[in-house]
Amino acid sequence: MSLRCYNTAKDDTWYFDLPFESDSDQVVGYRRPFTNLLNRITLDERHPIHLLEQREKIEAIADQENVEPWKKREKDVPFCQNGCKIECEKRERKTVKPAFYDEVQSNFTEEDTKFCSDPELLDSIYSHMKEKENKNGLLFRRSGKINTELRSSIVDYLIYTSEKFKLDTETFQLSVFYFDKFLCLEEVEVVDLPLIELCAVLLACKFEEARDMTPEMKDLIEHFPGGFCKKEILKMEQRILGALHFEMSHPTPYYFLQIFCSLCNVKREERFLAQCICDIALIYEDICFNIQPSQIAAASILLSNRLRGVKPMLHELSAFSHYEGIYLKFTANLLFSKYDKILYTKFNALKIKYGASEYKNVLYTVYPRDLYI
Numbered sequence: 001m002s003l004r005c006y007n008t009a010k011d012d013t014w015y016f017d018l019p020f021e022s023d024s025d026q027v028v029g030y031r032r033p034f035t036n037l038l039n040r041i042t043l044d045e046r047h048p049i050h051l052l053e054q055r056e057k058i059e060a061i062a063d064q065e066n067v068e069p070w071k072k073r074e075k076d077v078p079f080c081q082n083g084c085k086i087e088c089e090k091r092e093r094k095t096v097k098p099a100f101y102d103e104v105q106s107n108f109t110e111e112d113t114k115f116c117s118d119p120e121l122l123d124s125i126y127s128h129m130k131e132k133e134n135k136n137g138l139l140f141r142r143s144g145k146i147n148t149e150l151r152s153s154i155v156d157y158l159i160y161t162s163e164k165f166k167l168d169t170e171t172f173q174l175s176v177f178y179f180d181k182f183l184c185l186e187e188v189e190v191v192d193l194p195l196i197e198l199c200a201v202l203l204a205c206k207f208e209e210a211r212d213m214t215p216e217m218k219d220l221i222e223h224f225p226g227g228f229c230k231k232e233i234l235k236m237e238q239r240i241l242g243a244l245h246f247e248m249s250h251p252t253p254y255y256f257l258q259i260f261c262s263l264c265n266v267k268r269e270e271r272f273l274a275q276c277i278c279d280i281a282l283i284y285e286d287i288c289f290n291i292q293p294s295q296i297a298a299a300s301i302l303l304s305n306r307l308r309g310v311k312p313m314l315h316e317l318s319a320f321s322h323y324e325g326i327y328l329k330f331t332a333n334l335l336f337s338k339y340d341k342i343l344y345t346k347f348n349a350l351k352i353k354y355g356a357s358e359y360k361n362v363l364y365t366v367y368p369r370d371l372y373i
Helices: 048-064 098-107 119-136 148-164 169-185 190-208 217-223 230-244 253-264 268-283 293-307 314-321 325-339 348-354
Strands: 004-007 014-021 027-034
Touching (some): 169 190, 169 268, 253 268, 293 314, 293 325
Antiparallel strands (some): 014 027
16 A cells, blocks of 8 residues: 655644544545644643642632632633643532531541552562563664654653643553663554554553543544544554563562552652653653663652651662662753753643642752752
8 A cells, every 4th residue: 555745834833644544434535634743732821830820819819718628719820631731521529518528638648549568478479570561671662763852852742742631641551661672672654653542552551541531542543643534543553562462460660669658658749750751761762761660660669768858768669669769860861961951842732741849840840950869
């Protein structure tokens, strides 16, 4: 089948000639638009910084009027998820009874957010996942047509997708692994990347998310550029599953991060910052293709504690992860070099996600310029 690609100078949009079919098995056209994959997410007035300013004004007015916290109404704040520019249906905010609100607030502790509280079980889980990690090995990028900048933009768009559909961080990191693993095993064209992104997210949702939390097919088709039909999606799913040999389980940095946070009793703010650093590591292929996920997770906690001015816990992390302290320090300094420059990059989805109040605005953590790990 012949495939011709060309672009227009006006809007920098790529087009390619390809006969594609709809669900009714009728050819609906030969010219499908292919949007430029670089910088698909733009910041606007709904950036977290502006949202925080609006929210502070609203809370100040509510405090003056002595309004109860469960009855506050955010009229002036546009409806969005974590500051992302997302068009959603208007949803009614449920009111909570005062007694139940106080009971939930008083009973919620840091123990409720732990991955597991049994050290022996955690050690057994870590040993099992470490064996699987060593078996899978490190990844590499086979196709020379996909450069580093393009892959980083795709990972940033996957962060935006996970926030739009309220997916778990584990689901996002699994979709990144499926995407990279498929590109590692097979040679692909640039025009197929949106379809591979869509199928990677769909497979990760089927494996990790609950059935009621999995986004519908039509919503994913509208979200990703290309206007793909169900037949194309099913064929690409079969290709990805065949390349992976149906081995869908993979230890991600976030999975190891949960284990280390439970073992070391890491607090919520430090855990959010370590999670942000893990996502930054996935954006840069020079880190995630050369360093094991378990080492990235341990070094992220080390760096997070150092940035927050908390005890680094180097000896504890070294004992739990079985990595020498010098390797964790080297990885933490490498991660810090990426984290220090992330605000000056074009990865807007990551800046929107971790600049929101849901994650305690950890991306804007103030730290000394002469930081040494």
